[in-house]
Amino acid sequence: MIAELTTNERQTALVILLALAVTGLAMAIAGQGDPFGVHGALVMVVAIAGVFTVISGYYAPEPSDSRLDSYYDTPTKFGIVVAMIWAVIAMFVGDWVAWLLAYPNLTFDAAWSSFGRLRPVHTSGVIFGFGGNALIATSFYVMQRTSRARLPDQLSPWFVLLGYNLFCIVAATGYLMGVTQSKEYAEPEWYADIWLVIVWVAYFVLYLRTLARRKEPHIYVANWYYLAFILVVAMLHIVNNLAVPISWGSAKSYSLFSGVQDAMTEWWYGHNAVAFFLTSGFLGMLYYYMPKRAGRPIYSYRMSIISFWGITFFYMWAGSHHLHYTALPQWVQSLGMTFSVMLLIPSWVSAGNALMTLNGAWNKVRDDAVLRFMMVAAVFYGLTTFEGSFMAIRPVNSLSHYTDWTVGHVHAGALGWVAMITFGAIYASVPWLWKRETMYSPRLVEVHFWLALAGTVIYVFAMWNSGIIQGLMWRTYNESGTLAYSFVDSLVAMHPYYIARAVGGVFFLLGTAIGLYNIWMTIRTAPRAASELAADRPVLAGAPALQAGE
């Protein structure tokens, strides 16, 4: 890795790492006796380890100029493996907390193992650790190829990826120590948030620099989506995390907003995180890997335009549907509801465009589990967006709100759409990246597919049942006109579904672990001949740019 950096980049890396080490030291001193200090020490140790890594490779010969003749894929490879490791860890924690809900005594009376601390480890682990790494890794791959340009330098992608993972680790370890802002999906405290802003701006700049170097006259759809993801997530993250730390030596901070304004800011963030992190980014992924794998043209460029701008415009208004029947003024709720309903159309246009793209390649869907992952992802995307718009309608929401139906909805999206498209994209790119004929075992890909599908279906059906039963029990009145059930009664009714959900989670986790094993074994097998790969490279600066359509 260090051997791939130029001397100049190695020096810059050293400067960054030393600055990081000094920051970590300052944090450790200022935050003695506080989790802030523990994180300072962690940052310092990581940075010093980085310094040693750079020094140990410092005198390796510089990479030759011939590197510019190929795409820079080492960060993508790293990102994919790390994403899969995060997936296994975070899904394991997810299933753990699923069992914890069925059997609450499993905390063993320790603070770190309580549901409230483990749950964000699961959510941040899958969304940011798994999803985020997969998005960054595939975006590097896709933007280089669809721009026919190599990444502008070797250091920035590493800064983005490693810096991002440092954020993820600080977040997850913080939760276990009880560090949280108590904002769902935005739990990390102020110092982790500031670090993520730095990393994210570097990511944005890197993306723009690569696009600026492109040799294609047009920007491909996948890049629109990836860019929307990067740009909007930056905006959401900054606004929602505006906070004042109680001191420079403490992890604790207070939000700039309070009361219902805070709730609205949080759900404006939360819903758009679903939109621009979990939808736009992964649509970018779908738009590259699906046509590539299917060998079919995108069904309709015009539908791409409609859905992209529809999704981008409508999502921004929809967040208030998370706060139906709360202290939020009614007009904000009903406005959010109407935009949520309109949002369904561009969402389905996207899903339809993806599925129509498979026309002429359905035989491949039948035979190829990798493409089938992507197909099922598009189907679940359609199902989940329909369900989402439906649940945003106020009377429906009065039944579904606060129940497991919401949890089922989220997992239909997270397991069925986000994870499936990611597995498809990863299985497609691993042989390409490591120059292999196929995955180590296509049979294991098949096994993973069916485990993932079965796990998702079990999970989602369990939560639908549980959620609707729960919602109905909460609103059932007896003949005297008082509530028929106590809350505990609804817990008893949910118990079997909680067990089913945890079993579904085991299926899904098992599939992911098999996937990681399969990827690892693919990396360990021998590469194929170089001559076949001659076409997979950028256009050099000196060469004439391709005309459109060539």
Place this chain on the structure above:
Amino acid sequence: MAKEERDPHTGYLTTGHEWNGIIELNTPVPRIIYFFLGAAFLFSVVYWILMPTWPLGTTYTKGLLDSDQRAYVDNTIKQAALQRADWTARIEKENYADIQKDPRLMEVVRETGRALFGDNCAACHGREAQGGKGFPNLTTQSWLWGGTPDAIAETIRVGINSAHPETRTSQMPAFGHDGMLKSNEIDNVVAFVRSLSNPSTKDLPAAKVAAGKTLFAANCAACHGEDAKGNSEVGAPNLTDPFWIYGGDAQTIETTVWGGRQGHMPTWESRLSALDRKILALYIVGLRKPNP
């Protein structure tokens, strides 16, 4: 120039662009999509006209239906209270004995009390009111502070060792810990106490039980009574029945005598209405089973 080609499978032209082997068709947007976009927009416009939606500086469009969710909730709650008024008024007014005689009112008590108990009491006393270690079983004939509906309602209102100014207060001293009884004396008291509820206990030496009886009279009878049947004035449990809050085995009784006990029950006066507390008291009386 972009070179547009016809896709043989769909028959549509491509846009003429290509990225890393990916091409796009220039398929026109199907009519039905415009139709649904229009329909969704139309639905929204109608909703905007009818309901409060758009902000206007310091106010917002109120909508033709004049819908106000706060007023709606207030109204619904009032309506519901009105529908219940026939029986709520009676339970509030009538005394316990009269209510217990009315099967229709008692049906309401059972229906409503069940959910009230589940939401407020079950966390400690258990779903079936069977109690648990440290939390009394409410289905027995044995009551710390009295088992009449009145006494139960009062316990619910003020709690036990709670923050309420009129709380029921009870504390069993730590006889061993505070040096009031020596270790062998505690052994004797424990033997005596065990013999009370379980006369068939054969392994208890008569001498120990007799010594324990003397110690009991001197130290324990003030609260638990000469006959050890307890005193609901001070919340002292009856030691002669088979029901135990913390446990009736030698080990647990010894722990109790050594370290004392001070149970807690919260006050519900500010959380539950007088009506709800009355329903709960009646409901709990109804759970009682005859002595085994």
